[in-house]
Amino acid sequence: xxxxxxxxxxxxxxxxxxxxxxxxxxxxxxxxxxxxxxxxxxxxxxxxxxxxxxxxxxxxxxxxxxxxxxxxxxxxxxxxxxxxxxxxxxxxxxxxxxxxxxxxxxxxxxxxxxxxxxxxxxxxxxxxxxxxxxxxxxxxxxxxxxxxxxxxxxxxxxxxxxxxxxxxxxxxxxxxxxxxxxxxxxxxxxx
Numbered sequence: 001x002x003x004x005x006x007x008x009x010x011x012x013x014x015x016x017x018x019x020x021x022x023x024x025x026x027x028x029x030x031x032x033x034x035x036x037x038x039x040x041x042x043x044x045x046x047x048x049x050x051x052x053x054x055x056x057x058x059x060x061x062x063x064x065x066x067x068x069x070x071x072x073x074x075x076x077x078x079x080x081x082x083x084x085x086x087x088x089x090x091x092x093x094x095x096x097x098x099x100x101x102x103x104x105x106x107x108x109x110x111x112x113x114x115x116x117x118x119x120x121x122x123x124x125x126x127x128x129x130x131x132x133x134x135x136x137x138x139x140x141x142x143x144x145x146x147x148x149x150x151x152x153x154x155x156x157x158x159x160x161x162x163x164x165x166x167x168x169x170x171x172x173x174x175x176x177x178x179x180x181x182x183x184x185x186x187x188x189x190x191x
Contacts, residue, residue: 020106021106040065135155
């Protein structure tokens, strides 16, 4: 199974605005998450084995931390013509089946993935109250077949720091997963 690391967007980068819809057509914007002490933006999809490996624990973590004030939004930027399992209709099924308590949005143009310099699924970004990037990296060290427990410890540590208004340690490990399925197979160059 080939794997792609995240590109490590610079800490302190402000969250890029977006307007994306879920499978029902409801639109969400970055401003819809204003007022929360922190925001987790994650790039995921349905078919990726790395996402499948963590999705149950991800749903649990999101439920717990939503109750503590964090907000979450998931974005699927894959080319659904080539990967129909990632279509909006299938996204709605996945969200319901997994018990996701967060919006699961479709980035049809892939512009949002490019704005966030996203490279893989899953990929996690944590923004503080001012929507400055304080964490970009992995959920935890678990990967399909590596035997590490799926805990979400890296993401949890970042969210705990945000909620306690403490700095998030700058030593952050890139996420590793399936590459985003770019239209025409043309991955952007993030120089």
